[in-house]
Amino acid sequence: MLTILFDGIAYGMLLFVLACGLAVTLGLMNFVNLAHGAFAMAGGYATVILVNNWGVPFFAALPLAFLVAALLGLVLERSLYVHVYRKSHLDQVLFTIGLVFMSVAAVDYVMGSSQVFVRLPPWLQGQFNVLGVGVGRYRLLIILVCGVLTVALQLVLSRTRFGSRLRAAVDDARVARGLGIRVDSVFAITFAVGSGLAGLGGALGTEIVGLDPTFPLKFMIYFLIVVTVGGTSSITGPFLASLLLGIGDVAGKYYVPTLGAFVIYTIMIAVLIVRPQGLFSRGGVR
Amino acid sequence: MSLPPARPDPGPARASRARWHPLEVLFWLAALACYFVLPSKHLILTEIAILALFALSLDLILGYAGIVSLGHAAFFGFGAYVAGLLAKHQLASEPLAALLLAGLAALLLGFLTSFLVLRGSDLTRIMVTLGVALVLREIANRYAWLTGGADGLQGVSIEPLLGLFRFDMFGRTAHAYTLAVLFVLFLLARRIAHSPFGLSLQAIKGNQLRATAVGIAVNARLISIYSIAAFYAGVAGALLTQTTAFASLDVFSFERSADLLLVLIIGGTGYLYGGLIGALIFKLMQDYLSALTPQYWPFWIGLVLVVIVLVGRDRFSHWTRPLHRLADRLDWRAGQARRATVSERH
Numbered sequence: 331m332l333t334i335l336f337d338g339i340a341y342g343m344l345l346f347v348l349a350c351g352l353a354v355t356l357g358l359m360n361f362v363n364l365a366h367g368a369f370a371m372a373g374g375y376a377t378v379i380l381v382n383n384w385g386v387p388f389f390a391a392l393p394l395a396f397l398v399a400a401l402l403g404l405v406l407e408r409s410l411y412v413h414v415y416r417k418s419h420l421d422q423v424l425f426t427i428g429l430v431f432m433s434v435a436a437v438d439y440v441m442g443s444s445q446v447f448v449r450l451p452p453w454l455q456g457q458f459n460v461l462g463v464g465v466g467r468y469r470l471l472i473i474l475v476c477g478v479l480t481v482a483l484q485l486v487l488s489r490t491r492f493g494s495r496l497r498a499a500v501d502d503a504r505v506a507r508g509l510g511i512r513v514d515s516v517f518a519i520t521f522a523v524g525s526g527l528a529g530l531g532g533a534l535g536t537e538i539v540g541l542d543p544t545f546p547l548k549f550m551i552y553f554l555i556v557v558t559v560g561g562t563s564s565i566t567g568p569f570l571a572s573l574l575l576g577i578g579d580v581a582g583k584y585y586v587p588t589l590g591a592f593v594i595y596t597i598m599i600a601v602l603i604v605r606p607q608g609l610f611s612r613g614g615v616r
Numbered sequence: 617m618s619l620p621p622a623r624p625d626p627g628p629a630r631a632s633r634a635r636w637h638p639l640e641v642l643f644w645l646a647a648l649a650c651y652f653v654l655p656s657k658h659l660i661l662t663e664i665a666i667l668a669l670f671a672l673s674l675d676l677i678l679g680y681a682g683i684v685s686l687g688h689a690a691f692f693g694f695g696a697y698v699a700g701l702l703a704k705h706q707l708a709s710e711p712l713a714a715l716l717l718a719g720l721a722a723l724l725l726g727f728l729t730s731f732l733v734l735r736g737s738d739l740t741r742i743m744v745t746l747g748v749a750l751v752l753r754e755i756a757n758r759y760a761w762l763t764g765g766a767d768g769l770q771g772v773s774i775e776p777l778l779g780l781f782r783f784d785m786f787g788r789t790a791h792a793y794t795l796a797v798l799f800v801l802f803l804l805a806r807r808i809a810h811s812p813f814g815l816s817l818q819a820i821k822g823n824q825l826r827a828t829a830v831g832i833a834v835n836a837r838l839i840s841i842y843s844i845a846a847f848y849a850g851v852a853g854a855l856l857t858q859t860t861a862f863a864s865l866d867v868f869s870f871e872r873s874a875d876l877l878l879v880l881i882i883g884g885t886g887y888l889y890g891g892l893i894g895a896l897i898f899k900l901m902q903d904y905l906s907a908l909t910p911q912y913w914p915f916w917i918g919l920v921l922v923v924i925v926l927v928g929r930d931r932f933s934h935w936t937r938p939l940h941r942l943a944d945r946l947d948w949r950a951g952q953a954r955r956a957t958v959s960e961r962h
Contacts, residue, residue, distance in 0.1 A: 428921025
């Protein structure tokens with residue numbers, strides 16, 4: 331029972347790191363980025379190549395995965411995404427679906443279609459018992475890393491000048507622009523960091539959720555659930571939503587395997603009907 | 617003021633649009649000719665006709681009512697499975713009757729889920745429709761005793777059409793059957809699109825608030841067109857099952873919904889032929905690309921999507937403009953009507 335809770339929390343934390351970038355880009359630019367999972371996949375594959383082929387230590391590979399995905403995000407944002415912000419949601423959806431298709435096929439071409447794994451250092455494998463609760467070492471690591479990241483993000487958002495600029499831009503981009511905040515560059519940085527975090531999440535998640543070229547398609551819906559249920563106006567909303575989703579998904583698959591993923595999809599639809607702005611957002615319509 | 621309110625004059629523009637254009641006649645004659653001229657291409661032409669019907673269905677809600685859907689495969693798949701189950705368990709062994717039943721089942725599903733797309737922005741609609749398709753896929757996956765789960769619905773045998781025409785392995789019957797269904801349903805869609813009901817949908821698409829202000833019952837209209845579109849999609853799915861004697865989870869897949877959007881974007885929305893032309897181009901492109909690179913053709917599909925959006929969807933659909941001009945020149949009546957309206961305005 332507690333093991334399931336533990337696994338669920340680890341999964342939820344992972345989802346949060348994967349999806350928080352999406353929440354910010356959606357809230358800031360009202361931009362629907364269905365290709366967010368592609369950046370996570372980039373980070374995951376970067377780790378796999380670094381660790382398995384080049385023999386880079388696992389912990390050195392994690393920040394590199396972040397950098398690779400962030401760089402990729404920055405380049406794509408400046409070169410392609412900027413042209414699509416002002417277009418309709420339909421255009422944005424079509425554009426990012428196109429990117430997803432391209433990334434899936436390209437990775438399939440380069441890396442092959444089979445699932446890949448990262449070679450973990452031995453001391454991260456297996457689990458140990460604390461008061462009768464089985465604690466997976468790797469999952470503990472995920473909780474630690476993601477927990478530190480979450481606190482750091484929260485601090486950056488609430489305490490730094492950049493954070494207050496970002497919050498101002500999310501609340502009202504026009505007024506923020508009028509006050510002399512360069513919303514575009516704030517957004518470019520946020521996009522890059524969000525992609526980088528997704529890449530880090532992809533690197534960490536390879537062991538738990540598996541990695542193959544269809545990753546962006548498989549996890550798109552999870553990201554969307556986190557964002558829709560959590561709302562886009564703060565970072566705590568998506569965080570709570572990810573935890574709920576993680577625990578719900580793990581527990582659901584354990585206790586009622588016949589229903590499977592059915593439960594979370596239904597919950598998502600129900601939430602969207604009752605509160606289109608998300609469960610944890612402030613009431614107003616954007 | 618005892619006179620009954622007169623029916624407003626639809627005006628020459630609408631009348632000319634509702635009238636059959638020579639090019640339209642030509643289009644359908646060409647489709648019919650393909651049946652006789654290209655006997656070795658029955659299979660792919662059948663696929664094109666099914667995709668065209670499916671795209672027509674999305675055009676009804678996207679092009680006319682402005683509802684963005686990323687889960688239209690839900691109704692396609694539902695129709696496909698209903699038709700498969702009806703045939704497998706001999707509940708309605710005559711294909712045409714089964715087709716109608718499958719369409720009606722999808723209509724019911726469309727009616728029930730239409731309430732979900734009434735509220736919210738484009739984004740909410742995208743996610744709700746996507747969610748509905750995922751839920752249905754999950755149901756089909758889980759209830760394997762009924763649907764065959766991941767292995768697909770096997771053991772479907774389709775009875776001869778109307779008790780007369782067998783579905784042969786060359787796809788001759790299947791082609792004629794799908795083409796006929798497509799034509800009949802297209803006539804219906806054309807009638808709907810040019811009716812006052814269709815015009816009111818375009819008003820809703822243009823500006824929902826103003827449409828409400830001029831007295832259009834927005835929600836009722838949206839519910840009806842969404843249900844009708846679901847019927848079309850269900851029929852398309854049923855056609856797929858009947859012509860291939862198989863249904864798999866693939867009918868609900870996200871790629872199917874996404875491809876469908878691409879089909880409609882290639883052909884252009886809001887004039888009914890967009891779906892048909894888009895289906896033709898898309899299938900030929902897919903056929904060519906998958907022969908070139910069997911595994912990686914989604915890459916090129918994705919590239920096409922990205923390029924279309926970057927170039928600009930409206931600018932992209934201008935490639936049909938010379939066609940429209942040609943159409944005007946061929947149809948002297950439409951030209952006269954347009955000139956008449958222009959001179960009225962001056």
